[in-house]
Amino acid sequence: MVIRARLNQAGQYAYYGRAGGCIITGNEDGIKHCAMNILYSLQHLGYVIPPQADAGWIGEAGPGPSYGDDGKVGLDNEFTQRNTTFMTWNLLHLARMLKDAGGIPAHGNQRPAWDKGERFDHPNPEYR
Numbered sequence: 001m002v003i004r005a006r007l008n009q010a011g012q013y014a015y016y017g018r019a020g021g022c023i024i025t026g027n028e029d030g031i032k033h034c035a036m037n038i039l040y041s042l043q044h045l046g047y048v049i050p051p052q053a054d055a056g057w058i059g060e061a062g063p064g065p066s067y068g069d070d071g072k073v074g075l076d077n078e079f080t081q082r083n084t085t086f087m088t089w090n091l092l093h094l095a096r097m098l099k100d101a102g103g104i105p106a107h108g109n110q111r112p113a114w115d116k117g118e119r120f121d122h123p124n125p126e127y128r
Contacts, residue, residue, distance in 0.1 A: 011110035017103025020047030025067035031056035
């Protein structure tokens with residue numbers, strides 16, 4: 001079976017060189033559990049994840065309002081404001097660093113080159 005992946009101009013997977021994070025809102029969401037899965041999935045696709053790349057607001061357990069309901073629920077939460085601010089700045093700084101560096105260097109992670117037999121200066125043992 002041949003699986004076609006979207007690639008960037010350097011021949012890397014499409015999301016290489018992009019910064020990613022997540023915000024979880026609602027009530028009873030399980031912020032850390034959701035963030036672990038989302039951030040793992042983003043990095044697996046090629047996103048670069050900075051420190052403190054998640055933030056959230058869960059409100060009280062049980063049925064009830066979600067973040068931003070009625071234009072006020074949770075908006076004054078100091079914990080959420082701090083983590084969202086730190087996450088935002090870390091994402092902005094990392095995105096700038098990636099842009100200034102021209103993204104992730106392509107050597108060693110180009111799908112088309114791998115498919116053609118390139119092993120990026122790593123010896124291919126003859127016993128394989």
